[in-house]
Amino acid sequence: MRKGKLGIWIAVTALLLSVLSGCSGGGSNKGDNAQGSGSESKTDSSAKAVTLKMVMWDSNNDFITFLNDKVKEYTQVKPNVTIELESFKSDSDYLQAVKVRAGGNALPDIIELKPNWLSDFKEQLMPLDGLGFVSGNKYADKYKVDGKILAVPSVSFPELVYYHPSVFKELNLEVPTTWPQFIDVLNKIKDNGTYIPYAMGGKDAWPDYPFNEFLPHILSDDENYLSAMAEQDAPFAKGTAFYEGFSQIAQLYDAKVMGPDPLGVGWDQATDLFVSKQAAVVASGLWFVPTYVSKTGSSDDLAAFPMPYRQNEDTPLKLMTFTDHFYGISSSTKYADEAKAFMEWFYSPEVYQDYIDHAQLGSAYEGIDANVPFLQDFYNNNKNEPFLYIPGNAAYTDLANAIQLDVKALGQEMMAGKTVDEISTDLNGKWSKAKSGK
Amino acid sequence: MRYTVQKRLVIFSFLCIPVGLLVLFLLYPTVKLFQFSFTNWNGISESFEYTGLKNYITAFQTPEVWTALGNNFLYFILHVIFIPLEVMVAVFLNNKIKGSNFFRSIVFMPYILNGVAVAYIFSYMYNPINGPLNALLGDMNLEFLIRNWLSDSSVVNYSLVAVSLWRFSGFHVILFLAGLQSVPADLYEAATIDGASAFQKFRYITAPGISRVIEIVLFLNVRGALQVFDIPFLMTQGGPGTASTTFTVYTIQTAFKYNNYGLASTLAVILMTIIIVFSMLQSKLFKGRDE
Numbered sequence: 223m224r225k226g227k228l229g230i231w232i233a234v235t236a237l238l239l240s241v242l243s244g245c246s247g248g249g250s251n252k253g254d255n256a257q258g259s260g261s262e263s264k265t266d267s268s269a270k271a272v273t274l275k276m277v278m279w280d281s282n283n284d285f286i287t288f289l290n291d292k293v294k295e296y297t298q299v300k301p302n303v304t305i306e307l308e309s310f311k312s313d314s315d316y317l318q319a320v321k322v323r324a325g326g327n328a329l330p331d332i333i334e335l336k337p338n339w340l341s342d343f344k345e346q347l348m349p350l351d352g353l354g355f356v357s358g359n360k361y362a363d364k365y366k367v368d369g370k371i372l373a374v375p376s377v378s379f380p381e382l383v384y385y386h387p388s389v390f391k392e393l394n395l396e397v398p399t400t401w402p403q404f405i406d407v408l409n410k411i412k413d414n415g416t417y418i419p420y421a422m423g424g425k426d427a428w429p430d431y432p433f434n435e436f437l438p439h440i441l442s443d444d445e446n447y448l449s450a451m452a453e454q455d456a457p458f459a460k461g462t463a464f465y466e467g468f469s470q471i472a473q474l475y476d477a478k479v480m481g482p483d484p485l486g487v488g489w490d491q492a493t494d495l496f497v498s499k500q501a502a503v504v505a506s507g508l509w510f511v512p513t514y515v516s517k518t519g520s521s522d523d524l525a526a527f528p529m530p531y532r533q534n535e536d537t538p539l540k541l542m543t544f545t546d547h548f549y550g551i552s553s554s555t556k557y558a559d560e561a562k563a564f565m566e567w568f569y570s571p572e573v574y575q576d577y578i579d580h581a582q583l584g585s586a587y588e589g590i591d592a593n594v595p596f597l598q599d600f601y602n603n604n605k606n607e608p609f610l611y612i613p614g615n616a617a618y619t620d621l622a623n624a625i626q627l628d629v630k631a632l633g634q635e636m637m638a639g640k641t642v643d644e645i646s647t648d649l650n651g652k653w654s655k656a657k658s659g660k
Numbered sequence: 661m662r663y664t665v666q667k668r669l670v671i672f673s674f675l676c677i678p679v680g681l682l683v684l685f686l687l688y689p690t691v692k693l694f695q696f697s698f699t700n701w702n703g704i705s706e707s708f709e710y711t712g713l714k715n716y717i718t719a720f721q722t723p724e725v726w727t728a729l730g731n732n733f734l735y736f737i738l739h740v741i742f743i744p745l746e747v748m749v750a751v752f753l754n755n756k757i758k759g760s761n762f763f764r765s766i767v768f769m770p771y772i773l774n775g776v777a778v779a780y781i782f783s784y785m786y787n788p789i790n791g792p793l794n795a796l797l798g799d800m801n802l803e804f805l806i807r808n809w810l811s812d813s814s815v816v817n818y819s820l821v822a823v824s825l826w827r828f829s830g831f832h833v834i835l836f837l838a839g840l841q842s843v844p845a846d847l848y849e850a851a852t853i854d855g856a857s858a859f860q861k862f863r864y865i866t867a868p869g870i871s872r873v874i875e876i877v878l879f880l881n882v883r884g885a886l887q888v889f890d891i892p893f894l895m896t897q898g899g900p901g902t903a904s905t906t907f908t909v910y911t912i913q914t915a916f917k918y919n920n921y922g923l924a925s926t927l928a929v930i931l932m933t934i935i936i937v938f939s940m941l942q943s944k945l946f947k948g949r950d951e
Contacts, residue, residue, distance in 0.1 A: 321919075345704070424811070487787070623920060638901060
């Protein structure tokens with residue numbers, strides 16, 4: 223009998239705890255943001271001492287240190303506001319952490335984002351339309367989600383093909399301006415046998431993005447190509463930009479110009495091969511230059527050209543331009559006004575100039591130019607037509623997630639021998655199934 | 661206050677914290693896991709819809725899930741094949757040989773190494789450029805055995821299982837050793853007097869003596885093989901493409917890369933069910949043998 227009563231006591235307590243914890247875990251409980259926003263008031267007094275939490279990623283330690291120091295300067299502008307910066311070393315770790323916090327309604331006040339994450343976080347971001355720091359941004363309008371500006375890009379930069387001019391001179395090679403010329407140059411380097419023609423780093427999957435992600439996009443000649451795919455029933459079929467683009471990429475992979483095992487080495491090792499001049503060519507964004515300079519001490523033997531995606535010189539040479547490091551304000555912040563005021567300061571000409579000069583990337587603001595000599599040299603020496611990378615809309619993202627579309631992993635599979643026809647058939651089947659299931 | 665009331669109060673107070681923690685960190689998440697497995701929650705949004713059994717049907721109809729489970733099975737079967745070898749090593753180390761303590765430590769060492777460190781060590785070993793393994797094979801005139809260990813889809817899973825074997829076999833050996841040391845020595849003495857051969861001693865004394873340990877190792881093997889995550893995730897990220905994706909890697913990617921927490925929760929429920937079913941089958945098998 224006693225045992226029975228004790229059991230009832232325990233059951234009742236367990237139930238109570240369960241109900242209590244259930245209430246506190248409710249995702250839609252917006253009123254429970256005091257802790258959830260990640261912010262805290264230092265005092266409850268009318269002094270309104272505020273700590274704004276800001277979260278960012280960057281692989282460059284020096285830049286993280288710079289930004290940490292920079293945001294602390296804001297206390298001189300607004301003595302009652304302290305900015306607490308949390309940094310991550312990689313965007314994938316960052317994304318995972320931010321998603322977990324979003325799920326727990328515990329996002330920091332100011333969040334950094336990539337353009338293709340914007341639609342995922344649309345419920346968590348505050349619209350910024352009409353604010354002062356938005357109006358001067360060259361690209362913010364292009365990245366509206368459901369007609370609202372949810373975050374502003376801090377930088378823009380071209381995607382480049384890097385090479386050692388000394389190697390090109392030694393092998394008497396010309397900078398290629400078409401796709402067949404590009405493959406021809408790599409073949410000539412391979413035939414010479416001294417250098418690995420192209421440093422891929424395919425073990426990490428993402429380094430094939432200049433090909434598997436960007437080539438079909440540029441070939442479509444439509445900056446909103448990904449959103450347009452969401453309207454199509456078979457966007458991977460023969461004749462589509464995807465199919466033609468992937469066939470073009472297959473020519474490159476089949477040429478075997480990426481060393482003995484392109485899938486066996488990761489990005490760090492591939493760039494080490496390039497930095498140590500064992501490899502002749504590598505492709506990535508402008509962000510690679512500071513890495514290169516930090517390892518070699520100078521950019522004397524480094525030059526770049528636009529990836530020549532075009533088949534012949536009759537069409538314009540498009541240069542993929544990427545915008546990145548978007549900042550937005552969490553919709554659950556308790557300190558929206560303070561966060562907006564901070565963003566106004568952050569993107570004010572003087573502070574922003576310092577930001578891009580340290581980031582060593584291109585400006586996203588009208589009237590402000592980045593002091594990046596390498597970039598200026600590149601634009602002086604190369605004629606091209608910028609092509610802005612715009613991510614897919616929510617409909618595309620939903621479909622792509624439903625079929626687990628990862629074009630960079632597909633690039634790995636192509637390097638491992640999978641054919642474009644196999645990929646096309648498989649993806650079209652999954653796509654139409656996902657679309658009909660909606 | 662009456663003694664019985666005091667007694668109840670003390671019992672209640674002592675039980676309150678552990679039961680509360682159990683509810684908070686085990687029961688509540690498990691209930692939520694089951695709840696999410698019937699939804700289309702993307703992990704970020706504040707709202708979600710109930711979709712019935714759709715996630716379960718999707719999970720069973722997705723070929724990649726079965727491929728991933730197939731990769732898990734490879735870990736399981738190769739570990740099972742290695743169990744006799746592990747028992748042999750344990751028997752060897754159980755003998756009074758010079759430096760047996762040293763060898764026991766060496767055998768156990770891989771298990772206590774950090775998983776991330778192990779992954780990096782073997783990534784280096786398998787490296788196609790200046791990698792020690794291929795260099796060794798070259799020096800031994802065994803060039804025909806040189807492979808792209810982590811980038812050849814037909815080889816990559818075996819390369820990863822080899823790392824798993826290296827890491828966990830030592831732990832199994834130590835478990836078997838503990839089992840062997842619990843078998844009374846007089847049984848062996850009596851068997852020797854009766855003229856039993858070494859094999860007969862193993863068959864009728866050692867094997868029954870360590871059957872409980874074999875059961876534990878098999879359970880750890882089932883659980884470990886189905887949950888293997890760190891080695892493929894760190895060494896290949898499931899690649900090239902999806903060639904070395906295991907069930908847990910696939911689940912993590914479904915949740916965090918493709919924003920489908922609903923389906924990922926379903927996969928976690930399926931994984932939990934498979935482990936429970938396998939453990940029950942195994943337990944029945946051993947109970948049957950005991951009887």
